[in-house]
Amino acid sequence: MNQAELQKRRQRLLDDRRRLESEVQQIDQARAEHLQPPGEISNVRTHPADQDAEGLAEQVVAVETLRGEMRSIDDALARIGDGSYGICKRCGKHIASERLEAIPHAGLCVRCEQAEEDR
Template sequence: MSDKKTASERRAQLEKRLAELDTRVHDIEHTLDAPVPKDWEEAAQEAEDTEVLEAMGNQGLVEIRLIDMALKRIETGEYGACDTCGDDIAEARLDLVPHAPLCARCAR
């Protein structure tokens, strides 16, 4: 018996992660829209926190784009094939990075 996940199982996994990322990005945007404190020390800490939140938000947006592309590959039947060489992407790699567009060899 194979442990290979079906396209619908991968779609559900990707859609779940997409919902998590959407919530996180919206929470970050809400936090970044909050007024800046007037106290100098608080404002300095806020600026540092803002940099971290912006980086997290940008990382989330990149992952959202990668997941959207993976969902399109599922729809076209190209999911699980390396975009570069066309070989199958290992199931273990897809378990770790379900939106992976490249096999491990090509990703190196």
């Protein structure tokens, strides 16, 4: 992969990261408002408690997923920095460029990814 391509990937990873970060912030903000509702909450019973708990659990899972993706992106950015980007972390072979096009933060080649999933 040449320098221009790497720069392009890096930019895309940074854009993705920013997007994920703002999504996390939005969810965090919604949760904060939910946990500390302004005004007289005791009179407002529009949401049954169990429904709230479910929604909250979903948000937690969503945030965890987003944070996991952000970690993968950070990892990919670090690998761009040390020159190991695009090389499979497991078998050391080059990751197909179509795969990196689809998933810029991929750290494993298709074969190793599948092997990991099969475990």
